Amino acid sequence: MAQEHAAFSRSEYDRRIVKTRAAMQAAGLDVIFVTDPSNQAWLTGYDGWSFYVHQGVILGLEGDPIWWGRYMDSVGANRTCWMGPDQIHGYADNFVQSTERHPMQDLAGHMRALGYESARIGVEMDNYYYSAKAHAVLVQDLPQAQIFDATALVNWQRLIKSEDEISFIRKAARITEKVIATALDKAAPGVKKNELVAEIFHAGITGVDDIWGDYPAIVPLTPSGLDATAAHLTWDGAPMRDGEATFFELSGCYRRYHAPLCRTIYLGTPPQEMLNAEQAQLEGIAAGLDAARAGNRTCDIADAFIGTLKKHGIHREGRCGYPIGLSYPPDWGERTASIRSEDRTVLEPGMVFHFMPALWMENWGLETTETILITENGAAEALCNVDRKLFVKN
């Protein structure tokens, strides 16, 4: 069954593993235990909604990686990973949510059997799905091992995308264009927000032609009015109203790859301060895209954007972007570089970011963003083809 469902060629997975092992060696690690579902999928192809139980990938310096998880899910691992069944290990169901047994005891047994009893082991200390308890049990059950924090070690290897990955993100971008167009088209006074979100889901999952829609790692964010001053509120059943701005933060998803985009719509006549902010934001985005060139740094994008806003008298702090690609809930960000003034990651061709120059003001929010690809020459390419402006419907 190996390779039947895996999304990429064997040579693509080999490339990833070679790159990851170089990072492991640079960090002095013999083996890593990878819990981030995106990292698991990136290394092995594993794809299942099972990240609410303890599971992960064991990658040493030689041989194929091992997928380890609940027995029930090892069946799915055999369907989706590129490795053969010898590299898939399932633990018994009585480890699940037990107060007497912990799955990490089973993992520790495997690590000993694999010869890692006294190894230098990297774990993803600050990744969700690697709980404090999981770590405590592993440390206790491998007393001779040295366990190090390898948070984001694999994530950093994902920063520059392969041609195959970029083609997946471009497909996701086609779906993004469709869901944004659907949201803008259906939005109107009196339309219940949940009914609008239902249309967005339908458009995204049906996809475009043979580009079938996968589930995005974040549900549609579509807040209106005062709710749009907060970044991450989800919908309810209230109708949309005249005199309110609504932002749409949406992404198409193709085989777990994303291309997020935000646009804002105003129902009625926008206040002048919002139109002024729109102009400042659009100028800032253009300045940011122009700074998003190979050889520049992530901070250059942020500084170009924030500097432009400042000229218009708007003070903006915080992150304005992050790398994206393969992801699972609850986040489509890759959790490595940030587009912000204190981050000095050098931009290279093949990096893909969600450039997120949103404005959350006291009484309204204005989100206009782009998924951008750093190219060989020139400014970044915006991967979605959607008018960049505040949309207005009277």
Place this chain on the structure above:
Amino acid sequence: MAQEHAAFSRSEYDRRIVKTRAAMQAAGLDVIFVTDPSNQAWLTGYDGWSFYVHQGVILGLEGDPIWWGRYMDSVGANRTCWMGPDQIHGYADNFVQSTERHPMQDLAGHMRALGYESARIGVEMDNYYYSAKAHAVLVQDLPQAQIFDATALVNWQRLIKSEDEISFIRKAARITEKVIATALDKAAPGVKKNELVAEIFHAGITGVDDIWGDYPAIVPLTPSGLDATAAHLTWDGAPMRDGEATFFELSGCYRRYHAPLCRTIYLGTPPQEMLNAEQAQLEGIAAGLDAARAGNRTCDIADAFIGTLKKHGIHREGRCGYPIGLSYPPDWGERTASIRSEDRTVLEPGMVFHFMPALWMENWGLETTETILITENGAAEALCNVDRKLFVKN
């Protein structure tokens, strides 16, 4: 803004806090730090898609709880929590995904300011969203505190539902009936699985009358054929085929409350062994429901089901159910009691379980399940009104 968006009355939140504090006192805790998003919402009403950053609720033995999280999300907390703005604390954005600063340093500062520097503090060691790193930073920054594992302490208080909660679950059940009916109606040879899932999402989010659909904590699981031998694979763009069983594991969701249900459909003429298994499963479910009475134990349900299967020559291991109610991704289970032979939780009126007597065989899967309410008298009530059988479409 307090109480504007919160789902329940103040007296319902008071009831929950009184109950939780009794459990804290029994465990000898002065304060708990609650990271499980479901527990946060249950105590405070907080509702936002922000659980991918560090956040939580601080609950001491007196006073209102405190919601703590990213500044950007404190705006959403002010919109959704029942407490006033003095009880909402936001940390600066440069703590987010930083290698120099960790949000738990900010939390430790708050804990000291609140007088918990030397307190007995409970944390949810084995809950996702409480990472190994978060724990390590908290322990380091509160050297005089005693930090205990309070995993599931709040979850256990959620086990018996209030009347208000049951009414939310009944509303979710109306949506579940609709999504299951939609899936069964649209399934046919040649229908692309993602297009079927798009219809399911659309039906679930539009909801039923004024019962608007929220996002379920698990995406629709709809695997066919060999993929249905695995429990948690998601969809792709392949067409449904004659001669295959497909199971639907779906839930409606109303204001974060769930009522999961599974049904299986066979396109074509099912093999005799599947029909035999269906009979055994239906008998087993009836036996399980009859055993699901106040005063009995969770193991009695499992034993009744597994014993019936055994009579039919089918060997089944593992969990066959869990409590449900309020939840956020990645799981709609409450992570306390389990319906399994080794679990001896005494059943009480108001408990709600997803009774999950699924069969995953070597070449196919057969899922027929019920969301059940333990009642004052008699057998459990199945909350969804859906024919209980293997559906067949020729």
